[in-house]
Amino acid sequence: MNGAHSHSAVGLKSAAASVVKWVDGVIVAASVVLAITAISVMFVALMADVVVRYFTNQGMGWPTEMPNILFPWLVMSGVVLAAQRGQHVAVKALTGWLGRMSNRLLALAHQILIVATFFYLAWVGLEVLEITGTEVYPVTGITAHWAYLAMIVGFVGLGITAITTFVHLLIADDPLAVRIHHAEEDV
DSSP states (O other), X not given: OHHHHHHHHHHHHHHHHHHHHHHHXXXXXXXXXXXXXXXXXXXXXXXXXHHHHHHHSOOOXXXXXXXXXXXXXXXXXXXXXXXXXXXXXXXXXTTTTSOHHHHHHHHHHHHHHHHHHHHHHHXXXXXXXXXXXXXBOXXXXXXXXXXXXXXXXHHHXXXXXXXXXXXXXXXXXXXXXXXXXXXXGGO
């Protein structure tokens, strides 16, 4: 019976690891696509405006509104990517003093705090969307809530990243190895 219990625990651990890996992959892919799209559209729009201004001494107008709409998407996708890669600034003063189990409990408690904080911020952000829905960019006619939506999507991405980190912490042999940043991967 003990062997069957051990076998099912390994299977559950493996299934959890697979699901979490897939969720993390989706978050990373979505963040990369958002970042590349936002910076590309901003670059092309502003470059087109420069070219038009050079030949006509008049701007097109709408490209100057693109950074207001797209820059929050670029920033929040970068924040979520940094969380996925373990690249946020972290204070590790306590981890050297604590044992493996204490480090695991501290990290799990930290992820619970992160989940609660970012899902709460996403919820509050929905109220901000209602307020900003009346603000309209004059040339494009796009409402400001598209820019503020980036914050909500980013907060949800950070909350989901904290959930997957929580699962990683539960199944990892060494809690200090979870979401560790490896500089050699940045090349």
